[in-house]
Amino acid sequence: MLTDSHCHLDDKQFDPDRSEVIARAREAGVERMMSIGTGSGPPDLEAALRLARQHDFIYATVGVHPHDASKATPETFAALEGLAAETKVLAIGEIGLDYHYDFSPRDVQRDVLIAQLKLAGRAGKPIVIHTREAWDDTLLVLREHWSGAGIIHCFSGGPAEARQALDLGFYLSFGGVITFPKAEALRDAARMAPEDRLLVETDAPYLAPVPKRGKRNEPAFMLETARRLAEVRGVAPEHIAEVTTGNFERLMLNC
Numbered sequence: 001m002l003t004d005s006h007c008h009l010d011d012k013q014f015d016p017d018r019s020e021v022i023a024r025a026r027e028a029g030v031e032r033m034m035s036i037g038t039g040s041g042p043p044d045l046e047a048a049l050r051l052a053r054q055h056d057f058i059y060a061t062v063g064v065h066p067h068d069a070s071k072a073t074p075e076t077f078a079a080l081e082g083l084a085a086e087t088k089v090l091a092i093g094e095i096g097l098d099y100h101y102d103f104s105p106r107d108v109q110r111d112v113l114i115a116q117l118k119l120a121g122r123a124g125k126p127i128v129i130h131t132r133e134a135w136d137d138t139l140l141v142l143r144e145h146w147s148g149a150g151i152i153h154c155f156s157g158g159p160a161e162a163r164q165a166l167d168l169g170f171y172l173s174f175g176g177v178i179t180f181p182k183a184e185a186l187r188d189a190a191r192m193a194p195e196d197r198l199l200v201e202t203d204a205p206y207l208a209p210v211p212k213r214g215k216r217n218e219p220a221f222m223l224e225t226a227r228r229l230a231e232v233r234g235v236a237p238e239h240i241a242e243v244t245t246g247n248f249e250r251l252m253l254n255c
Contacts, residue, residue, distance in 0.1 A: 001031040002226060002241045003248040004219040005173050006094070006128065006153050006201035009035040009058070010047040013205040013216055021204075022055070025219035029241070033219055034059045034252065036094050036128065041068025042076045045083055052088040059252070061093045061128055069104035069112035077115055084123035090252040092120040093128025094153050097141070100132045110141060117145045126150045126251055129170070135161060142168055149251055154203050158185035159192050166197060171251055173199040176209030176217065179228045187232045199251075200226050200244045 004025070014021050025033065037060050039047025048060035062083045064072050083089055095116045097109050104112075120127050127150035131138040135157065152165045155172040162172060172193050177183050190198075200222055202208075208217035209224040223237075226244070230237040 003032040003245045005199045007204040021218045028220040030219045037062040038065035042071040059090045061091045063093045063095045066098040066109045067103040069109045072112050091126045091128050094130040096130035097134035097138050098132045099134040114145050128153050159189045162189035171197045173201045175201045175203050176207040179210040190232050
């Protein structure tokens with residue numbers, strides 16, 4: 001039984017068949033999903049929570065994605081503070097820095113990230129980090145402003161980056177990229193990561209794994225990612241399922 005630690009079930013790509021997508025995931029052995037609540041950004045902060053309230057096996061996060069940092073207002077943070085107290089909300093995320101698109105100014109992204117780190121600390125919640133082409137700045141902010149638990153979502157670095165994240169206490173979540181032919185450095189990181197810091201995710205509807213690459217991703221496809229991770233680490237897929245589900249429970253449900 002698997003846990004998808006990061007999916008965007010609220011995404012409009014699932015509007016035509018969301019119920020079927022969820023049913024296929026369960027049939028495939030994905031027993032639990034954490035739906036990421038950044039949605040289209042403020043003022044709507046409950047994109048994932050609305051869905052989590054409908055299913056006991058779906059959980060949610062709340063947060064402002066770096067793309068939407070410029071939309072955040074004092075009212076946004078006040079609303080997040082209230083939502084973070086809900087039992088179905090397991091983490092603050094995905095939050096971080098994205099210098100690839102720069103949809104929000106970089107200084108604003110950093111300010112909004114720091115504000116949400118402080119909020120997560122007050123709420124006693126883990127964080128889910130998004131970082132793209134901003135690794136050094138992300139680590140700098142985390143070292144200065146965070147001392148709790150969290151996930152590097154869709155980890156895509158090599159062994160050096162993995163060690164930096166692990167040294168800060170983070171879990172590494174591996175998605176479909178680990179199946180891509182050119183992702184050997186990422187597979188090297190997956191080999192060296194401690195078993196008790198591994199998670200798996202889809203980031204659905206994005207980053208479908210081989211052999212589904214190019215299609216809309218969905219939680220049921222996580223079996224391909226888990227199989228590849230198991231192959232890389234020289235263990236059975238069932239072992240990866242057991243370990244990553246246990247890690248998720250320890251981090252998110254027992255934090």
